[in-house]
Amino acid sequence: MSDQVSNINNSQNDQPDEQAINQKLDELIALLAETNIDSDKARDIQQKLNSAIENSAHGETGIDALRQIDTENASRDDLLDEFSILLSSHQFDSESSKKYIRAEKGANIVLMVISLVLITLGLAMIVLPAPPDFEIYTIFYFNPNDGITIMDLISSLIVLSGIYLLIKSIFKFPGTQK
Secondary structure (H helix, E strand, C coil), rough: HHHHHHHHHHHHHHCCCHHHHHHHHHHHHHHHHHHCCCHHHHHHHHHHHHHHHHHHCCCCHHHHHHHHHHHHCHHHHHHHHHHHHHHCCCCCCCHHHHHHHHHHHHHHHHHHHHHHHHHHHHHHHHHHCCCCCCCEEEEEECCCCCCEEHHHHHHHHHHHHHHHHHHHHHCHHHHHCC
């Protein structure tokens, strides 16, 4: 049986690394065929083999590998096949999903805080009186002593960017996650 497996594997793969892997796999199959192992030992061997295959997945974490699925313009059948392969090759547990969700929530909270600081800073720049050095140029005069200056326009841009970041952190759009 191991000769059949090695013939099939050697005909499919001509690369030196794969030939060495196939040779060692054939040796393992022959050794397992000769020895008498119980179900516990077989399960341990299978877990070791699965963990070795998972560790050789080019350093991708499970969630990063799933993000790379939808990068191509592939058909839904191909995407489903890739998704099933990724699910079988990466172990997802509740702890890794909780870490991912916590990281996403943490990033959203930081983005909300930054946006609130920007809004507060922009409004404070508009409302509080500024020294004459900062009043660069008055665009529109309300009266001879007051009007809309360039600093007011910059402050309103800061407020608008804070509002944009706040809206973006509250409502996660599906197209923005990559």
